[in-house]
Amino acid sequence: METSSLITRWNLSSLQYETDVKKFKNQMGMVKEKLLEIEKESNLAVLRDSEVLKLSQLISHIESAESFYYCLTTEDIEPSQLTSVIGIISTLKSQVYSIVTNLEERVNEMNETQLTQWINNTKQMNLLAELVNNRKKNSKQEKMISNFSRETLSGLEDLYSQVRNNLKVEIGHAHVKKEISFAEAMEQALVHPEQNERLHVFTELNRTLEAQSNIFASIYNQMVGIRLHENKLKKIDYLDESLKFNGITSQTHDAMWYAVDNNMKGLSSYFNKKEVETEKMSWHELMTSSQNVSFSVTYSQAADEIINSLATIDSNMSEFVKEALTKGWIDAEPRKTKSSGGFCAPFIQEGESRISLSYDNTIDSARRLAHELGHAWHFKQMHDTPSLRFTDDLLEMTMAETSSIFFETVFTNHMLQKANEASVKKAILGPKIERSLNYLMSIRGAYLFENEFYQYRKESPLDVRQIEELSLICQEKAYGSSLREYEPYVWTKYVQFYQATIPFYNYPYSFGFLFSIGLLERAKEDEHFNWKFKSFLSETGRLPLEQLVKNHFQIDLSQPEFWQRAVQNVVRDIEQYKGLS
Structure with a gap:
């Protein structure tokens, strides 16, 4: 392959989302309005074919938006802005789960004659087949419990991310010291070219984490406790669902x-x-x-x-x-905004992906x-x-x-x-x-x-x-x-x-x-x-x-x-x- 044909910085502009956070939020706002319209209908009756198809399209749109968010985390954007973005996306996903739950309830309320008539009249059975197959399997109470657990766990995951991202690790020797982020410390502790410096950063990172370990312990205890409580109500073992x-x-x-x-x-x-x-x-x-x-x-x-x-x-x-x-699918350039490792963000609707890593030869x-x-x-x-x-x-x-x-x-x-x-x-x-x-x-x-x-x-x-x-x-x-x-x-x-x-x-x-x-x-x-x-x-x-x-x-x-x-x-x-x- 010709070296000149290689692109080491990805192309985000070819995707349908705005790299400007404010404009990106506006795009998500339009998705929310469409979901609200569908949600209103789902509370009243079984969704029409056109609404079911629109919901499916919005799900694909939200997925691509979430992938785009992960791409933005490697760019030079204020972390607090990105925190609000992922919060919006999480809310959109919760809306979708609520709509699908409502649709499941409507299907469960049908008697066999109504169900047969509805199946014969709908053109979107490929989308609705799973709802029909799962009919009566899960109680309304179980779904409510799952939705509550999902939202609470999502909030705790966000809290963990905020605490971790706000950590500052002090490194250096004698009077020459500086503070680096958690992501930078993780990176330097494993890949810094000097062995002594790797060990120094590794030690200081652990010291910083030890000082904050009580809040991490509290978050993890709460998350596992919520899951165990949900499993108890559902009468399943904690590994079964996994x-x-x-x-x-x-x-x-x-x-x-x-x-x-x-x-x-x-x-x-x-x-x-x-x-x-x-x-x-x-x-x-x-x-x-x-x-x-x-x-x-x-x-x-x-x-x-x-x-x-x-x-x-x-x-x-x-x-x-x-x-x-x-x-332009790959961003290989090393940047301080990138964490260690790499990721692949899928854009299945577009038939593409975006890959991030810091290539260091x-x-x-x-x-x-x-x-x-x-x-x-x-x-x-x-x-x-x-x-x-x-x-x-x-x-x-x-x-x-x-x-x-x-x-x-x-x-x-x-x-x-x-x-x-x-x-x-x-x-x-x-x-x-x-x-x-x-x-x-x-x-x-x-x-x-x-x-x-x-x-x-x-x-x-x-x-x-x-x-x-x-x-x-x-x-x-x-x-x-x-x-x-x-x-x-x-x-x-x-x-x-x-x-x-x-x-x-x-x-x-x-x-x-x-x-x-x-x-x-x-x-x-x-x-x-x-x-x-x-x-x-x-x-x-x-x-x-x-x-x-x-x-x-x-x-x-x-x-x-x-x-x-x-x-x-x-x-x-x-x-x-x-x-x-």
Whole structure:
């Protein structure tokens, strides 16, 4: 690909929204007026076909607006303005939920004759089929409880974000000190080029979080308490809804973790190789060790290699990446307004996405670029099908990470195959393994913590000391006691614990990681994999994930064999790494 054709700053002006916050709010105001008209009608009677179709269109509009908001968070805009924007969008989504609830109630009030007559007269049965199928399943009281919980949890998530974003971390030495934001501290603690400075910022960040830990503990206790109370009223277990939302059974969930446990010796053997010079590594040393490896990949090189790697799997994938790289879908420029990591904001209605990351010429940046492009590929397969549900309510987290990790793994394996020198292989393989162990150990530690917290919270709220102790114990278990120190105050750092709509945010990442590796193995064996994979992604949310996997790949995820093969891929990487001089 010609370097001159690459665009490193995204094009937001081609989308239908205004980058001026005031004008953007005005656009949202017009959406609100339209929703109010529909809401008024829904309170009186069953919505007409035209109103149902308009509601579906407004849902798509709100989704795109929310994606646009996430793009604006990386721009030079006053945070307080953005806080009001996301508040408006949350209110619009609540309006939609209220309208759909009213519509469900109207359907539930019909007798069989009325229902049959209504079905025969409506032209929007594709939109209303789910309402009919779910008729009588959920009581009005349960829906009211869910709506109340959703709004309260959303407010607590917003409170968490405000507290975190307002944090100032003091860094520096002697009389030369300065304050940096939470996002900057998280970034510098892991990627600052100087090891001593990384550790200094990491220490000061934790000290700042410790000082504010009481308010984080209060927010998290309240969120989990609300969910437990809702579950009690619905007479379900706290993990049931998460498993259902993610389209898997407890048997599959357990089979995945069993495979990880069964291979703990092989997985933790990586740390034995890393502990040549020290007794044991700390979590921070593990997460930042790749910073000491010098291996440069320019943005244009990364673009070329991602395209080349995907061409061996599916030429459509590589052509898609070229489109994203040359049409202003990607913002790769480093800016202070960007947080660490990256994201892919979908504009499904427009058939596009926007990707944000701070590209810094490292192999990790290249890997992250491939990852986000994988998300964009997934969204491309999800057609703008009219629906009365938000994509967030359809897109299973277990499914959400599949395409992204598939892309990054294909790219990383390609780079390994190209490398001729042992030092280069180590520079690529080391971070790859540590990324894998992050999914299987760090993220599992977060899942174990969340699971244990729910158990204890049934009895009473936990204080800061109890929460921190629980967090460290769960991390030690997840890492097989292989590290000398673990990550302090991790439960205050990551928004995943405070997601209003997604409890148990963590384990789906581990699932998606192992699932994508297993699918990549299948791609090597199945000549029809390409169209199966596209078809599989296009049906996101239409059936539970386990059923889709059986339909498209004839894989039974509840059996341990698939997961065992996937974990063994990581163990083989570790053995290869240990064999490099």
